[in-house]
Amino acid sequence: MRAAGRLPPGQSLTLKWPVLHVGSVPVFAPRTWDFRVFGLVEEQLRLSWEELSNLPQSDVFADMHCVNGWSRFDSHWGGLLATELMKRVKLRPGARYVMVHGENNYTANLPISDFLRPTTILALRHGGEPLSPEHGYPLRLVVPNLYAYKSVKWVRGIELLDRESPGLWEFNGYHIYGDPFKEQRSSS
Numbered sequence: 001m002r003a004a005g006r007l008p009p010g011q012s013l014t015l016k017w018p019v020l021h022v023g024s025v026p027v028f029a030p031r032t033w034d035f036r037v038f039g040l041v042e043e044q045l046r047l048s049w050e051e052l053s054n055l056p057q058s059d060v061f062a063d064m065h066c067v068n069g070w071s072r073f074d075s076h077w078g079g080l081l082a083t084e085l086m087k088r089v090k091l092r093p094g095a096r097y098v099m100v101h102g103e104n105n106y107t108a109n110l111p112i113s114d115f116l117r118p119t120t121i122l123a124l125r126h127g128g129e130p131l132s133p134e135h136g137y138p139l140r141l142v143v144p145n146l147y148a149y150k151s152v153k154w155v156r157g158i159e160l161l162d163r164e165s166p167g168l169w170e171f172n173g174y175h176i177y178g179d180p181f182k183e184q185r186s187s188s
Ligand SMILES: Nc1nc2c(c(=O)[nH]1)N[C@H]1C(S)=C(S)[C@@H](COP(=O)(O)O)O[C@H]1N2
Pocket: 017, 018, 019, 020, 021, 022, 023, 065, 066, 067, 102, 103, 106, 134, 135, 136, 148, 149, 150, 151, 152, 153, 154
């Protein structure tokens, strides 16, 4: 697999699906839950759970790479493509980075160009089933081309920025970009 170029350097393959996060699993309150697109956009977007779950759904099959060293192949995600979400907002000039906001102040940063890849998805489902609470129910971001600390569970919104600004793990020493194939684990 490594020879085939699929397992990034320094990673080992796992067939299980580890659960990894800081803090506790938040409780989902469907009536007050919202998803917001804010910052450098012409008009803020605020979607209720019902609105978001009625937007067009797609499937993404992708590998997942955790900076701690495990990789999992062929996750099947179902949900709203980031490109589909972004058809609903108009960017203001200068918008170049995305700060992803999750419950309990978890944040992660990535360039807009990575957010807009065809494989970036706001997943409601995994393997055809709703996400389990510990894997991000009701909604998680999945950015398959970067280390999984960018794949924010319990995601509640994205903020468009004109500059690169570190999220939680980027601030605490993980690489600001995090390309698994370049083994960009830490910032030093
Ligand atoms: N909200 C939130 N999302 C998060 C994290 C977290 O601590 N909080 N950890 C990240 C990290 S480091 C990894 S490896 C993946 C793990 O996802 P999993 O628990 O579904 O395997 O979630 C990412 N998303």
